[in-house]
Amino acid sequence: MTVDGGVDEGTSIRTPCWAVRIRRADGEITGTGILLSPDRVLTCAHVAKDRHARYTAEFVGAASGGEVPSVAAGVDEDAYVPGRWDADGDPSGDVALLRLDQPRPDHETTRLHRVAASHREVQTYGFPVGHNGGIWFGATVLGACGRDGQVQLRPLTGGEVASPGCSGSGVMDVRTGKVIGMLLSSVRDEHGNGFSFMSPAETIVRHLPQLADRVEGREAVDDRLRSTLEDAAQTFDRKFAQRLARWLRDDGSRVKISVVHEDDKVRDATLRRAITLADRELRTAASVDRVSGDPPDTVPSAGDHDLAVDATGRSSAEVGERILKRMGVWQHPAEPVVERIRDAGDVLTLVVVGVDEAEDPPDLLELLKTLYAAGNRLLLVFRHNGVLCRRARRELVDEPEPRPDGDAVAQLRHVTESLAQALSRRRARVLAKESDAVSGYLVRAYLTLAAIRAGNAAAPWDRPRLEHARYEHRATELAGRLTGILGTLDRLSDLLDELNGRMRAYQVLHATAARGTEDDADLDAVRLRAQTLLRARPCDVRAAEAAVAEYIGAVERAIARGRQGGAPAS
Template identity: 65%
Template sequence: MAADGGVDDGSSLETPSWAVRIRRADRSIAGAGILLSPDRVLTCAHVVEDPSARYTAEFVGAAPGRAVPAVTAWVDGDAYVPNTRDADGDPSGDVALLRLERPRPAGEATLLYRLSAPGRAVQMYGFPHDHNGGIWFRAGIVGGCGRDGQVQLSPRSPGEFASPGCSGSGVMDTATGKVIGMLLSGIGDRHGNLFSFMSPAETIVRHLPRAGRWTRGRTAVDDRLRSTREDAAEALLDEPFAQRLADWLQNDGRQVKISLVPADDAVRAATLRRAITLADRELRTAASVNRASLDPPGTVPSAGGHDLAVDAAGLTSARIGERIAERMGLWQHPADPVAERIRAADVTLTLVVVGVDEAADPPALLDLLGTLRAKGSRLLLVFRTAGATYHRARHDLVVAPERERRARLVERLEEITGPLARTLSRRTAAVRGDGVRPADTDLVRAHAALAALRRARDGDTGPHQDLARYERLADRVAARMTTAIGTLDRLRERRAELDGRLRGYHVLHLDSVRGEEEDLALDALRARAHELLQARPCDVRAAEAAVEAYTRRVDRGAPRGPDRGPDRGQEQEQEQGQGQRQGQGGASAS
């Protein structure tokens, strides 16, 4: 086994030696597994649905070009947590550990790694029915789901959906090459959407503590921030504070939350430790998952509410930054300053920092936190006193960014209600498009949002309660209006094409009928087409039909060359005439 857990990077697409294909006694493929040690394989409980049965573990990446090694395997004692549903109907568990009858070479195994999940690109090696020799498929991590700490994956393409035979596959982080979880299942809903789910390393270890032997990476919560037995006393719960923490940890729309927890406030400190512990996938207890109704309403955050919780007391910003970079998987270029590595990274995380003002260098730490905020990470920052560091954090990380956010939104709404609205108005006055809905209602809402934002006092210190809603409104309205303008622009282009075609055919007709008697019916067709094209708004479909009628009649009347056959329109008229004469003749005979 490699010292760091097997795979060195995510660039290789060779069959991984740790990928296991699991067969039932009837030789059908049950799913996949991960070789964690020479004699242990991690898989889903539903893959080995009968925990008392014997299965066959096949190591497809161990001997390329030769017979695939196969070893008998069975569930390792009580290391079996079935797939169940909690009180809310969310899935839970679905993990199992198998013991091999004969060990495999140690170098074939891998380790699980604790890494922050949000936004990571991952890849898996599974055994779907059409590719039972194994195939790579890719996905992106969307975010946590349910109460168990499971994570939703979004397939990179519909063909990379986790179909039967893939459950139990190792989920490998593409950037680092580390196995960070296990694929559970994939489902498709009635709308055609495809979803896959995984258990991260922390969730696996919570269900199967012995899997911790093969798990690397520091736990997400510093020791001093974990709940203690004394914290469980009912008197040590500030329920309103617990509800606010749970709301933020479940993403209430605020990117940064700043709280005061004085060192001598035992109740508030215990409430904070409780929230941090409950939001961690590994530390969360089964009671927290399955019996949330016994806790005060709204005080239990979902597992995975944060990715890292750091006690900053006495630590330098560099040490805290290294802790963050490690959790984000930023091991490349270790000689570079940690702030530069974080600034260059494409991943984000939800971070809790307790005792910001107790750090060895609070101003430098605030600079680092500003970098994380600018990259899109979410921050819960806890201070011991409302001193200079606290006030600077509120200004730099909350007030100023919110003012800038509000100003950008005002500018965008002004663009929507001004230039964009005028452009759409001009387009709708020029052409009429089927399916292009009026923008009146959207514009009324956009004007109302703009007026509310303008009324807001410039000195507001917190996020505007409707800011996120107004941003979603702006996104929706701008998208609809832009789509409508694009549709109407295409119709304007079509109208111009039709106008040019009508003019061209009129010239062709005049050249072909010099000195001949006027065709009043043809002139009427042209006049009708011209009228429709000049109307405002122009009904392009009706104009198109009128131009087509005119050009067809011009084509029928155009002179034929000596080497050209009869015009198709003339052939049709002749055929119709013959049919009428035959019909008349038949009537006479009868």
């Protein structure tokens, strides 16, 4: 089948081989899929809503010689979870597998990756109407929505709301290049606001456990913190469960400290229950059914925490590495864990159990203070109400160090004022594909500045009440990216000046040494094209550079031919 549109050979981001275009028998594109194994394609149940129909899976990223490989496929009846609305009115499910009649090469497949999804910048690749060859959409992960563990995405720009044909797209983390979930659907509300939703890897594998071998990364909950069959039969501490659920849902406090003695079986089981129910992967249908009759205020939502780690017997470095891997930060392992966490910029909701039973509890507390300073939310569980617990309360709850937002404000003012003006001037003069991202970055800068000045809610892509560390990181990131774009535009502007200089010099040669040759008319046409490109605003400098090079070559060839033929020099 011939390619009908797609990503240019010259683009910086190629069509991923794992992105599958799915057609119905009538040829209509019904959605997108993810090639997870040579014979299995993950997609949304509503993309393959006719479970008994035949579909065609097309591998646009594997196109060769203008031909797109296509394979017939059918729904795997044992791996089909239709979308539905639960008792709370929240969406759930909507995942399915297609089985290919013929396998694809293993190198075209990808895997899902477990990673803390909140606040990450992501991209999806889908096949909406008018873009049959596929197109990238950018978004920022906002956070969990509903009890199923689905996640809301905010498009980077209003025009990037995924439309029909994109359902089933792989959601790729920009920083790591890993596929961390699948796009489910997009909606627009009555005010015209666009929203998209995804299922993270953990939610997908909960619905389709047969995909466990295609998911990489450690689970978000350590084994010793998971509910057991014995816990299920245990009466739980309702008041403690209420407090845990309220904090996990974000009651506005950054740190919660609890004491759970090892011999307090009821309280210990209640803690494991909350941790398990707040995890996307562990909150199975059985666990949901089991708590369905429990007081709603004791039941957290799936995805209310990002990681639950048991610190018992572990060093602070080991705990830190566990957190960094959940953040998706693996680079520079030689650097101290504290520095890597400080530089990571991710903001998670973390549960750390057994703080006072770690290998070096005071050292672990210092790591936890670094996590707090970086904007993370912390549920810290101690086994004894001892000196370290009281110190943690004093330093993290009662008297946290004040952190003014002055540095972030100053940097954001620089971004939105002088840097924005400089970018505006450069963008008016020269054209660059990097310029497309400027508006989105500036909008984020304005929103972050407004959030700081308001002093309450954080910017839309962040959790509420994040303080200085998070704002400062965002300000530094935006300033860095926009400064990089400005540097690119400056280099293009300098090249434009250089091209104008070359053009003037060769126009003199044209007038004095090549004028009157038989090439004169052709030279004028080439000169006019180069001048037109150079004078355009904004100028496509690369196109102008090619046109100037063509003119220079033409002038030099005309002069050489004139000398060989004895043509007059004037």
